[in-house]
Amino acid sequence: MKNPLSFDGFIQIAIVVQDIQKAAETWARFFNIPVPEIRYRPPAPNPDLTYRGKPAEYGLKLANIEAGPFVIELHEPDERDSTFREFLDKHGNGVHHLGFQVGKKRDAIVGELEEMGYAMRTIGYYPGSSWTIVDSEDDLGVNLNIKPRA
Amino acid sequence: MKNPLSFDGFIQIAIVVQDIQKAAETWARFFNIPVPEIRYRPPAPNPDLTYRGKPAEYGLKLANIEAGPFVIELHEPDERDSTFREFLDKHGNGVHHLGFQVGKKRDAIVGELEEMGYAMRTIGYYPGSSWTIVDSEDDLGVNLNIKPRA
Numbered sequence: 001m002k003n004p005l006s007f008d009g010f011i012q013i014a015i016v017v018q019d020i021q022k023a024a025e026t027w028a029r030f031f032n033i034p035v036p037e038i039r040y041r042p043p044a045p046n047p048d049l050t051y052r053g054k055p056a057e058y059g060l061k062l063a064n065i066e067a068g069p070f071v072i073e074l075h076e077p078d079e080r081d082s083t084f085r086e087f088l089d090k091h092g093n094g095v096h097h098l099g100f101q102v103g104k105k106r107d108a109i110v111g112e113l114e115e116m117g118y119a120m121r122t123i124g125y126y127p128g129s130s131w132t133i134v135d136s137e138d139d140l141g142v143n144l145n146i147k148p149r150a
Numbered sequence: 151m152k153n154p155l156s157f158d159g160f161i162q163i164a165i166v167v168q169d170i171q172k173a174a175e176t177w178a179r180f181f182n183i184p185v186p187e188i189r190y191r192p193p194a195p196n197p198d199l200t201y202r203g204k205p206a207e208y209g210l211k212l213a214n215i216e217a218g219p220f221v222i223e224l225h226e227p228d229e230r231d232s233t234f235r236e237f238l239d240k241h242g243n244g245v246h247h248l249g250f251q252v253g254k255k256r257d258a259i260v261g262e263l264e265e266m267g268y269a270m271r272t273i274g275y276y277p278g279s280s281w282t283i284v285d286s287e288d289d290l291g292v293n294l295n296i297k298p299r300a
Contacts, residue, residue, distance in 0.1 A: 004182030007217035013163075013248070015291035026289040030263075032154030067157035069219070074291065093291040095245035098163070139176040141165035141224065141243040 003108040005100050011150045012099025013072050016084050018092075020061045020076035027065055027072070036063040036074070043080055048125040051082055056122065058082040071099075083121040083133050083143075097133055099145035106130070106148040113146075153258040155250050161300045162249025163222050166234050168242075170211045170226035177215055177222070186213040186224070193230055198275040201232055206272065208232040221249075233271040233283050233293075247283055249295035256280070256298040263296075 017023040020038055028035040043059045050056055058080035065072040075096065077084035087096045102109055110120065110132055121143065122133040134144040167173040170188055178185040193209045200206055208230035215222040225246065227234035237246045252259055260270065260282055271283040271293065279299040287293050 001180060001182060005180050007181065010217065017291040022289055023291055026286070030151060030155050030286075030290070030294075031157065032151060067160065091241045091244055093287055094241055095292055136176070136180075137243055139172055140180070141167040141173055142245055144180075 001109070001112050003102075003105045003112060005102065005109065005144070005146075009100040009102055010098065011070050011101050011147070012097075012145060013067075013070060013095060014075060014097045014099060014145065015072065016075050016077065016087050016091075016094060016096045018076065018088065020063055020074050023074050023076075024063045024065075027074070031065075033065070036065050038063045043078065046124075050123050052119065052121060054081075056082060056124075058085065060084065086121070087143075095142055097143040097145045099131075099147055101147050101150050103148060106132070106146055109146055110134075151259070151262050153252075153255045153262060155252065155259065155294070155296075159250040159252055160248065161220050161251050161297070162247075162295060163217075163220060163245060164225060164247045164249060164295065165222065166225050166227065166237050166244060166246045168226065168238065170213055170224050173224050173226075174213045174215075177224075181215075183215070186215050188213045193228065196274075200273050202269065202271060204231075206232060206274075208235065210234065236271070237293075245292055247293040247295045249281075249297055251297050251300050253298060256282070256296055259296055260284075 024036050039062045041060045043057045059078035061076040063074040075084045119135040120132055121135045124131045129149040132146045137143050174186050189212050191210045193207045209228035211226040213224040225234045263284055269285040271285045274281045282296045284294040
């Protein structure tokens with residue numbers, strides 16, 4: 001790629017689970033840390049969020065675990081269509097994506113990946129940054145999240 | 151836990167794939183790095199390797215990608231019984247485990263996890279270190295590898 005990814009940009013391990021309460025408590029127990037707060041984002045219309053090219057509207061429970069230079073993000077999706085629900089139905093619990101911060105190269109990288117034939121499973125814009133899930137699990141063994149900023 | 155894990159010990163993301171050649175080439179392409187060498191370890195009797203408590207004898211293709219402070223390990227198992235074959239049959243391609251270096255606390259940590267009811271899917275000893283795969287995917291969303299030394 002003309003605009004390759006860099007391991008220096010590694011920021012995130014995102015995990016999908018069927019039971020986020022149990023996962024949060026078990027991570028806390030294993031690492032002797034406080035049980036991370038579980039937030040709930042109810043489904044809501046969002047013009048800045050797509051799943052496989054269509055508007056996405058799904059509920060999600062989330063918890064973040066600060067792990068030094070990176071973050072472990074736990075996700076428990078509801079039954080509505082989302083990249084997380086797709087993963088859980090196909091694979092069960094597991095690592096949904098590895099996240100990389102790429103700065104201003106985000107558009108160039110996503111463009112190159114699309115030219116190579118990779119689908120963007122989810123694109124979400126929010127104030128200050130965005131997230132883009134590259135459907136790379138068949139080739140890399142894991143999906144990627146391309147972010148301009150953490 | 152009395153002997154908790156630490157994120158400071160994070161050293162490894164281990165991925166299982168059906169096609170390690172394709173995975174190695176795709177990682178290299180995305181990150182603009184040389185295609186990592188693929189090694190093949192043929193099945194051989196090994197008294198220092200167990201899978202779910204029984205002697206393990208399986209073939210494995212392996213490739214390591216140096217990713218700064220950690221290593222991405224690609225694994226393509228053969229059809230014989232192994233923790234990697236089990237994962238591939240159950241989940242398809244995916245992150246099999248996250249590896250942590252724990253120093254001299256290895257035995258205490260493994261003992262505590264066994265007391266909590268977690269099974270050790272694989273234990274392997276080799277000169278200078280060992281690896282122990284904790285079957286934690288149902289609770290954490292991913293398995294762990296507990297290593298005294300990287």
